[in-house]
Amino acid sequence: MKTILTIFFIFSLLSLSHASVVDFCVADYTFPNGPAGYSCKKPSKVTADDFVYHGLSAGGNTTNIIKAAVTPAFDAQFPGVNGLGISIARLDLAAGGVIPLHTHPGASEVLVVVQGKICAGFVSSDNTVYLKTLYKGDVMVFPQGLLHFQINGGGSNALAFVSFSSPNPGLQILDFALFKSDFPTELITATTFIDAAVVKKLKGVLGGSG
Amino acid sequence: MKTILTIFFIFSLLSLSHASVVDFCVADYTFPNGPAGYSCKKPSKVTADDFVYHGLSAGGNTTNIIKAAVTPAFDAQFPGVNGLGISIARLDLAAGGVIPLHTHPGASEVLVVVQGKICAGFVSSDNTVYLKTLYKGDVMVFPQGLLHFQINGGGSNALAFVSFSSPNPGLQILDFALFKSDFPTELITATTFIDAAVVKKLKGVLGGSG
Amino acid sequence: MKTILTIFFIFSLLSLSHASVVDFCVADYTFPNGPAGYSCKKPSKVTADDFVYHGLSAGGNTTNIIKAAVTPAFDAQFPGVNGLGISIARLDLAAGGVIPLHTHPGASEVLVVVQGKICAGFVSSDNTVYLKTLYKGDVMVFPQGLLHFQINGGGSNALAFVSFSSPNPGLQILDFALFKSDFPTELITATTFIDAAVVKKLKGVLGGSG
Amino acid sequence: MKTILTIFFIFSLLSLSHASVVDFCVADYTFPNGPAGYSCKKPSKVTADDFVYHGLSAGGNTTNIIKAAVTPAFDAQFPGVNGLGISIARLDLAAGGVIPLHTHPGASEVLVVVQGKICAGFVSSDNTVYLKTLYKGDVMVFPQGLLHFQINGGGSNALAFVSFSSPNPGLQILDFALFKSDFPTELITATTFIDAAVVKKLKGVLGGSG
Amino acid sequence: MKTILTIFFIFSLLSLSHASVVDFCVADYTFPNGPAGYSCKKPSKVTADDFVYHGLSAGGNTTNIIKAAVTPAFDAQFPGVNGLGISIARLDLAAGGVIPLHTHPGASEVLVVVQGKICAGFVSSDNTVYLKTLYKGDVMVFPQGLLHFQINGGGSNALAFVSFSSPNPGLQILDFALFKSDFPTELITATTFIDAAVVKKLKGVLGGSG
Amino acid sequence: MKTILTIFFIFSLLSLSHASVVDFCVADYTFPNGPAGYSCKKPSKVTADDFVYHGLSAGGNTTNIIKAAVTPAFDAQFPGVNGLGISIARLDLAAGGVIPLHTHPGASEVLVVVQGKICAGFVSSDNTVYLKTLYKGDVMVFPQGLLHFQINGGGSNALAFVSFSSPNPGLQILDFALFKSDFPTELITATTFIDAAVVKKLKGVLGGSG
Structure with a gap:
């Protein structure tokens, strides 16, 4: 030596x-x-702190009516993932909780159930619906850009972590895009064939205008 | 020499x-x-024929009620674009024609109006709606994965070509995903907050089950 | 509800x-x-205006001798396509019009004929020439980086839109690179085997020096 | 309607x-x-089963001396993630458990602690060491290709899920590469400056030859 | 231990x-x-042999009139680089040797001079010519898809290695594309403005037809 | 004309x-x-100067004990390669010279021997060692992110150029990461199973702390 x-x-x-x-x-x-x-x-x-994010350690607030919360650690929140092709978020679903139909325009997603029972699904371009009930430790992948959802399938709290193939996957929630925006009702009706009355009622609830 | x-x-x-x-x-x-x-x-x-596609030269059949047709030249139809990061499609909109709300899960889109007047729009992740009326020669870009639509904005036929940043952009039509599939009604209602009655009526029309 | x-x-x-x-x-x-x-x-x-480009609605000026015009909507002109992997341009070819041999160093191209008749072609790395006469509605793809051209194949105006697999495809016109630049004549001759006299004549025409 | x-x-x-x-x-x-x-x-x-993986629901076997286990759901195990730019694995660390120094040659990694306390770190190209102690719900990112490790920092079992920016991230464990292979001892010594005696002892333990 | x-x-x-x-x-x-x-x-x-290529160890045959040779180690010749985003080739230039104007449609190139003196250059999309005389050990980069060339700038043999940002960069030699192909003379003339007589003479030399 | x-x-x-x-x-x-x-x-x-780098023309200083030098032309040194997906470096190995075990976290590497005899190798994820002795003109590829090394296999100076599939491939030298850093000795021992005494001795030599 x-x-x-x-x-x-x-x-x-x-x-x-x-x-x-x-x-x-x-x-x-x-x-x-x-x-x-x-x-x-x-x-x-x-510093090492740039590579660590504490924002997912506490459960999101599910004392709302959908009884659910999404807490993201995307590049806008977590500077360490910038440019690295990956990010993560936390899903909290209280009993009866629902993450409504949504897409991530720029990423595929992998979900792992940490607690509880979750019913999840997505729809492909040829209108096939892929549904599964997931238990603790189960993993499900949602291909990029497709409509998907998660629902608490049990009677108690459910917790999952979802990872994305991009540091900025985006999140477009269908109901928000339609009914929490100023998307003109007549255009929604024309392009979804949902009755104007239905659209207006949902807009009233969600705060959309037009 | x-x-x-x-x-x-x-x-x-x-x-x-x-x-x-x-x-x-x-x-x-x-x-x-x-x-x-x-x-x-x-x-x-x-041969040279592999790089040429004739399928867009004739207008799609718009003698349906939406009075519109999408004719794709993706890699599944047009072998020459395979692997090249681009593809194209033709939109025909008769008077009153509508291309319903949809996404392309894997590509951005550029539309150019060749004939007529088209009202088009998309919704971003923060629920902002971007709407424009487009005339002959106008170009509009729809960023990857976002919900968008096109409507004939005039009284006569409209024609547009749409190009994509992928040879296989995919196409997920919202109404088909929800109402022309076997997506269980109770799950649709739970994840979109659209009344089961409305869902069932649209499923009846479109041929969905569940 | x-x-x-x-x-x-x-x-x-x-x-x-x-x-x-x-x-x-x-x-x-x-x-x-x-x-x-x-x-x-x-x-x-x-705003919505950022996603729309009007610069292609008017035909380019073809009252030049090549009787042709290329009007680009790349990211330098059309801010909405920045970062989205796609762009578009307009080709106007009056009777006898020609888009000279050129390449796009960073993109593949899809062309759709909107009006008239166009003769187009490209050469592959193994020196095979792929030629086609295209009519209204025909689509042709030109793989990335290869020499290609478009010529008006009919007696009246021709119009095409060309899309690219990049927001900044680049455009290198062979004649300009050689004869409208300060590429020294002796180097051109040495690397193309075209006689110096020919080079100088074309430089005189195009304004090249050296 | x-x-x-x-x-x-x-x-x-x-x-x-x-x-x-x-x-x-x-x-x-x-x-x-x-x-x-x-x-x-x-x-x-x-089928929907192709998008779900059950192999991470049970803890890996940690009744070994490192008291740890890595259970992957890469594309070789989980067919649904093929081509989608993402994958996941499960880390089990019993008390005293260690995931030895390793790299993923083709991916960045995001780790989330689900149970217990984990000390983790990585070394950058300029030989800076980034160390953190992570608690339940904490997230840490490990940039692509860098040496990193995880150690159980508490007295009880720790569990983490790690996601990757590739469906096939690879896994190169330093000790295995050196001492569980047929890497000739003299070459190891020459390229690491670790004494031959030390190398041979570790090879004896791990089963390497040469 | x-x-x-x-x-x-x-x-x-x-x-x-x-x-x-x-x-x-x-x-x-x-x-x-x-x-x-x-x-x-x-x-x-x-085996290890798959990652090694011996085909560049001997100089290419420069006993031709251009007094030059390009010897590639692309994925078609060197199986180990397949999928790895890189490849290499060897340039031999005897005294007076020339690598004619060419492009690599799918890759950028880095050249390093190992022996002799090389005059190299490329032309950008805005028709600027970048020329340099390179000596032993000098490095030059040629951005993707642009026309470039290399000429022996000294009185003795020159040797260079060129690396590419792709395992299959392609190689389109301008003179071969035009004059060693069956590119119809009238189309060459129409799209390059080089006289038909000049085209035919070069075709006669290079063996092109049409 | x-x-x-x-x-x-x-x-x-x-x-x-x-x-x-x-x-x-x-x-x-x-x-x-x-x-x-x-x-x-x-x-x-x-200017043309931006695309040329002279820093590799002189041999690196090998009058050190490892009798070797790495001289990079990455984007931080050579502005012309920025964004182009490629870079290069020079390896000088005097008699007995060694480039210690290292990885490039973000790139594959192609090596070409210009002078002398080099013994090179890499280890794959499944702990297979690929070793070859390379002579003048031989080429070897090292897949992205894997541990590899180069040793002068002859009695005289050896010279090689190495190209990378990225303008910023990174360079993590194993010994430096472990022993020239402030990586705590107990963590090194815990994650490599190398005795603390060995670690401390190497740290003493290389200047590491902790």
Whole structure:
């Protein structure tokens, strides 16, 4: 081992003088983002804290009527995932809880049930419906961009984590897009064939206008 | 120029002996496809016809009640676009015609109006609705995976071509996913808050079950 | 339906607090661009107009001798396509019009004929020439980076729209690269085997130097 | 609503005749795989079961000396994630359990702690070590290809799920690469400066040769 | 160290049972290729030889009139690079040697001069010409899809290695595309404005027809 | 040819008014970088010098004990490769020289031997070791993210160039990550099973702490 002492004496000469660490790109929110994500924080200012997110440790507030909550750790919340092709979120479903029909325009999703029983499903482009009841430890994948949902299938709280193949998967909730927006009722009716009266009632509930 | 005659005498020695042409990958439908598309036809069997599609030259049949037709030239129909990151389709909208709310799970779309007047729109993840009336020659882009629609905004036929950032963009029509499938009514109601009666009526019309 | 009124009372709790809309990245030309495109405009400043481009509605000026015009709607002109993997352009060919041999270094192209008759072709890496005469409604695909051209094949105006698998496909016109540049004549001759006299004549015409 | 009945009478004419569903590519293991993954199962043979994986519901066997287990749901085990850019695995760490230093050559990783306390860390290219102690619900991201580890930081069982930005992230365990392989001892010593005696001892333990 | 002996006794339990090695995809030429490359050889049949290519060790034959040779190690020749996003080739230029104007439709190129003096250049989309004289050890990058060339700038042999950002970069040599093909002379003239007489003379030399 | 003179009189009308050249993105180091690389220098300020790098023309300093040097031309050193998916480096190995075990977290590598004899190898995820002795002109590929090394296999200087499938491949040297960092000794021992005494000795040599 003694020779090694000598061996490394000038070993640091090998060291690259690359000023920037290229392994990651922790989001710097002070610059405008681009198509590939946010600008990178200077490596010298990056700490271990940038790679950890505590926001999913507490359950989301499910004391609402849908009895459910989605808590995201996307690149807008969790700077460490910026540019890395992955992100995560937490789903809390109280008894009777429902995550309404939605899509992630830019990512596929993998769900793992941590607690409880969840009924989940998605619809493919050829209108086939894929439904499964999932138990603790079960995993389900939802292919990119397809309509899907999760419902608490049991009598007690359910908890799941969902991961995405993008740091910014997006989330388009069908009911919100239609009834919590200013999407003109006549256009909704024309493009969904749902009666105007039904549309207006749901808009009244959700706060949409038009 | 005479010297050139000599110059190229053995010029073909430069020629690469690469057995396969790597510039394109015309779809060979006889093998199973993969995540990146279909297998490639042998270059020796590829002809100019593989790169041309005639299926969009005739208008789609709009003598239906929605008075509209979508005619795709995706990789499943048009072998030349396989693997090339692009495809195209034709939209025909007779007077009163409507392309119902839909998404393309795997692609962004650019529409160009060739004839008539089209009202088009999409909804973003934060439930903002972007609506425009488009005239001949106008172009509109619909970002990947978002709900959008097109309606004939005039009194005569409208024609548009839509291009996609993928050879297989997919097409999920909202009404078909919900009401032309075997998506159980109680799950639709639970995940969209649309009354079961409304769901059943639309299913009756569209042929859905469950 | 009444229960729904209650149901959604606190429904907005589900809403994500993501400050940025991640579905698109409308180009903000005031910042320098990057390898993936331009910086994103703040979502709050984005309007429907950002997703629509009117610049292709009028025909390009073909009262030149090549009797043709290319009008692009790339990300540099059309901010809405920034980052979305697609763009479009308009080709106008008067009688006798020609789009000279060119390549798009970064994209494949799909052409659809809207009016007239167009003779188009491309050459593959193994020097095979793929030629077709295209009529109204015909579609042709030109694989990425290969030399191709379009010629008006009829006696009247022809119009086509061409879409690209990139928001910034690039456009390298062979004659311009050689004869409208300061590419030294002796280097052109050495690397193309075209006589210096021919090169100089074409440079004289096109305005090249060297 | 009555009119709708008529409206949809011929609505199915809109339906695309695309023979294949392009939304997903469930792995068909009977064909050789390619750079983008496995071939796709025919859509007609795909069922909801293809999108669900039960193999993570039971804890891995930690009655070994490292008191830990990694149970993957990569594309080789879970056909539904093939081609979708994401996968998942389960980490079980009994008291004193350790997941030794390793890399995933082709993916970034997001870990979420479901039970217990985990000490985790990674080393960047500039030899900075990022260490954190994680509690239930905490999330940590490990950028692609970097050396990292997880250790049970508490006195009881710990459980975590780790997601990857690829359906086939790979897993290279440092000790196995060096000491459970036939990597010649003299080459290990030459390229790591670890004494041959140390190498041989570890090889003896792990079963390596050479 | 003794405890370690025990430690690893059942250590192999950690081992993943993944049947396939996912780190690479050595080309199996017996199956048709796809858009992402060739099918993968079974890992059990892969040897170190698959990752090594000897075909570049001998200089190409430059006893032709252009006094140059390109020897590729693309995925069609070198199975180990299949799917890995990189390939390499060797350029030999005898005194007076020239690699004529060409493009790589699907890749950027980095050249390093190993012997001699090379004059190289490329033309950008805005017709700017970038020229440099390169000496031993100099590196030059040629952005994807742009016309470029290399000429021996000295009186003795020159040698360079060129790497590509794709395992199948393609190679379109301008003169071959025009004059060694069956590209009809009248179409060449119409799309390049080079006189038919010049075209025919070059075709005669290179063996083109039409 | 006379007619051509007229032909091009207004030919420049075809010219696109695209303000930015989109073919490349020469790094502008004055702005923060992003996930896809550095911001682009304005095209008007780009010169041929931006595409050439002289830093590899001189051998690295091998008068150290490992008798080896790595000289990178990544995007941080060579602005021309920014965003182009490729980069290069130079390896100098004096007699007895060694490039210690390392990975490139974000790229595959192709090596070509220019001088001397090199013994190289890598280890796959299933702990297979692929070893080869390489001579002048031999090429070897190292798949992304896997541990690999190079050793001078002869009695005289060896020189190789290594290309990468990314402009910023990263470089993680195993010994540096472990022993030249502040990686706590007890964590190294726990996650590598290398004795603390061995770890401390190597840390002493390399300058690590903890």
